[in-house]
Amino acid sequence: MKMGKIRQLDESLANMIAAGEVVENMASVIKELLENALDAGAKNIDIHVANYGLKEIRVEDDGEGMDSEDLQLAFKRHATSKIRAHHDLHHIVTLGFRGEALPSIASVSALTIESSTGTTEGRRMTLKNGKVIEDRPAPPRRGTTILVKDLFYNTPARLKHLRSEQREFAAMVETVQHAALSHSAVRFSMQHNGQSVLNTTGRGDVLQVLHAIYDKHTVQHMRHFSGKNAYFSIEGYAGLPTLTRSTRKHITLVCNQRPIRNVAVSSTILDAYKSYLPIQKFPVVHLEIKTDPLLIDVNIHPQKQEIKLSEITSLKQLMLETFATMFKHEQLIPDVRKSPEPRFSHPKLSYQATSPHEAMPHVVEENDASNTQHDERASTDLNVEPSPKRRIRLPDFEYVGQALGTYLIFQNDEGLHLIDQHAAAERIRYEAYLQAMSRPSPTIRMLLLPLPISLGADEREAFRGQAASHLKHFGITIVEEDGQLALQEVPYWFPEGQEEHYTDQVMAAIQEGLTPDKATLLDKLAIDLACKHSIKANHHLTRSEIDRLMHDLDQTHNPFTCPHGRPVIIRLSIQELERFFKRVM
Numbered sequence: 001m002k003m004g005k006i007r008q009l010d011e012s013l014a015n016m017i018a019a020g021e022v023v024e025n026m027a028s029v030i031k032e033l034l035e036n037a038l039d040a041g042a043k044n045i046d047i048h049v050a051n052y053g054l055k056e057i058r059v060e061d062d063g064e065g066m067d068s069e070d071l072q073l074a075f076k077r078h079a080t081s082k083i084r085a086h087h088d089l090h091h092i093v094t095l096g097f098r099g100e101a102l103p104s105i106a107s108v109s110a111l112t113i114e115s116s117t118g119t120t121e122g123r124r125m126t127l128k129n130g131k132v133i134e135d136r137p138a139p140p141r142r143g144t145t146i147l148v149k150d151l152f153y154n155t156p157a158r159l160k161h162l163r164s165e166q167r168e169f170a171a172m173v174e175t176v177q178h179a180a181l182s183h184s185a186v187r188f189s190m191q192h193n194g195q196s197v198l199n200t201t202g203r204g205d206v207l208q209v210l211h212a213i214y215d216k217h218t219v220q221h222m223r224h225f226s227g228k229n230a231y232f233s234i235e236g237y238a239g240l241p242t243l244t245r246s247t248r249k250h251i252t253l254v255c256n257q258r259p260i261r262n263v264a265v266s267s268t269i270l271d272a273y274k275s276y277l278p279i280q281k282f283p284v285v286h287l288e289i290k291t292d293p294l295l296i297d298v299n300i301h302p303q304k305q306e307i308k309l310s311e312i313t314s315l316k317q318l319m320l321e322t323f324a325t326m327f328k329h330e331q332l333i334p335d336v337r338k339s340p341e342p343r344f345s346h347p348k349l350s351y352q353a354t355s356p357h358e359a360m361p362h363v364v365e366e367n368d369a370s371n372t373q374h375d376e377r378a379s380t381d382l383n384v385e386p387s388p389k390r391r392i393r394l395p396d397f398e399y400v401g402q403a404l405g406t407y408l409i410f411q412n413d414e415g416l417h418l419i420d421q422h423a424a425a426e427r428i429r430y431e432a433y434l435q436a437m438s439r440p441s442p443t444i445r446m447l448l449l450p451l452p453i454s455l456g457a458d459e460r461e462a463f464r465g466q467a468a469s470h471l472k473h474f475g476i477t478i479v480e481e482d483g484q485l486a487l488q489e490v491p492y493w494f495p496e497g498q499e500e501h502y503t504d505q506v507m508a509a510i511q512e513g514l515t516p517d518k519a520t521l522l523d524k525l526a527i528d529l530a531c532k533h534s535i536k537a538n539h540h541l542t543r544s545e546i547d548r549l550m551h552d553l554d555q556t557h558n559p560f561t562c563p564h565g566r567p568v569i570i571r572l573s574i575q576e577l578e579r580f581f582k583r584v585m
């Protein structure tokens with residue numbers, strides 16, 4: 001009889017293939033082992049890593065453990081204690097649920113496991129290539145210890161693809177940090193080659209975990225926030241906008257105690273900070289979301305980290321409101337840092353004076369106030385004390401004069417304040433434009449004569465399709481007569497004489513596919529308009545203009561930064577001045 005060509009893969013080969021998805025690097029091995037320990041209800045987890053994890057990774061927990069029978073089953077594929085039926089998938093409350101991790105790890109390493117429920121004799125097994133090579137009784141110590149050696153020894157291609165040892169190790173540390181942040185009531189300790197890498201107390205205090213991860217300065221510049229609506233409650237710590245990083249890695253997200261990745265959530269955080277942070281700078285934020293497990297889907301990616309959230313709009317709104325409230329309560333004026341070379345006349349922390357024709361002031365990179373003041377600020381600084389209840393607008397101060405045609409100088413008993421008049425005007429106009437544009441029904445200006453506009457072939461196509469209704473949404477009406485397109489109505493805030501230019505901008509944005517997110521487009525236009533129409537540097541302001549500017553600035557939601565995230569106001573405190581002049585040392 002002729003045999004067919006299809007064969008069932010032997011179990012260890014099947015496990016190895018699955019391992020390609022489940023454990024793609026050393027950090028994912030640690031992640032899976034920590035998840036298992038946490039699911040077992042461990043209160044103490046000790047991690048030992050040797051030679052960046054390539055030699056061995058050991059995770060020891062004091063969770064519920066496994067009896068002898070379960071231990072055997074744990075290495076079968078799809079064997080899990082965490083879900084039983086189809087509907088459980090919609091209501092996942094454990095970190096693991098696939099029954100894939102242990103067989104996968106065992107198929108690409110030499111793995112020894114010792115476990116006991118504490119009531120009966122324990123069991124110790126060693127597996128190589130997924131096959132049991134040693135099996136014997138162990139003491140009845142409650143909990144589980146797993147030792148993973150020679151990871152990826154039998155998958156040389158994977159080994160070759162690992163990034164440098166340091167980077168792999170950094171990713172492992174990050175994984176442990178995320179686990180510790182998501183479970184502050186569990187004590188974690190991690191050692192590398194016998195040296196301590198992370199230690200948390202397990203007292204349920206997230207701030208303590210943040211202290212264990214970040215330096216003192218960073219944590220001092222983070223503020224607690226919390227908020228709640230019908231679907232979600234959120235809580236966490238967010239860095240003041242003066243605390244910036246050059247990558248978004250310091251935004252950690254946790255949902256129902258699972259460290260997650262979710263683009264919608266992280267970009268909402270960036271949105272909340274948008275007009276406070278300089279371009280290409282990112283905040284430090286730890287956000288915990290709690291919601292009904294029914295609203296989340298974890299089963300969309302083999303790593304269980306990407307999750308899909310229902311009611312995301314409601315979450316975004318809650319986040320934006322909570323962050324806005326937090327910023328409102330914070331003193332956001334950066335202090336001038338202590339200068340090693342006291343030279344007051346040198347405007348080293350401010351913008352370079354710009355010519356009136358230059359569209360935007362140019363930031364002096366190395367001396368950018370937002371960089372300097374977070375590096376070496378004395379920890380005795382008044383700003384670092386939490387000030388949750390005070391609602392701080394612009395301080396009360398008295399006008400001293402205008403300097404360099406660009407800065408307005410004010411004083412009060414805290415010291416001198418310098419306001420960049422261009423940045424201030426930009427902030428005011430930006431918020432005014434945004435408000436005007438965001439009205440539900442745009443106020444329209446009818447053009448006396450329809451203004452002929454020329455569109456490229458593709459724009460014409462787009463216009464005939466979807467674009468016309470999008471334009472209408474913005475308050476732009478284009479009519480077509482004898483093949484000629486003409487502008488008939490525009491929103492009233494389009495500057496006169498520039499109707500075509502702004503229509504072009506809107507069209508371009510629509511073409512780029514920005515339409516679904518009208519807010520982003522409006523924001524971009526508002527920044528653009530604010531920047532072009534604000535007072536420039538080197539322009540002398542009269543006293544009444546200054547009063548007006550300060551009044552309007554005080555009315556804005558955020559008087560402290562321009563829409564590009566650069567500071568509007570900086571402070572030179574009296575203490576600072578006294579130090580400059582060596583009145584105090």
Ligand SMILES: Nc1ncnc2c1ncn2[C@@H]1O[C@H](COP(=O)(O)OP(=O)(O)OP(=O)(O)O)[C@@H](O)[C@H]1O
Nearest residue numbers: 036037040074080081096097098099100101102144
């Ligand atoms: N540290 C541990 N303490 C107690 N039981 C454990 C531990 N690790 C694993 N187990 C048991 O072994 C089973 C298999 O673990 P494994 O990690 O392979 O799958 P899972 O956690 O159920 O799902 P996933 O593949 O998503 O991680 C678990 O369901 C659990 O019952």
Ligand SMILES: [Mg+2]
Nearest residue numbers: 035036096101
């Ligand atoms: Mg697991």
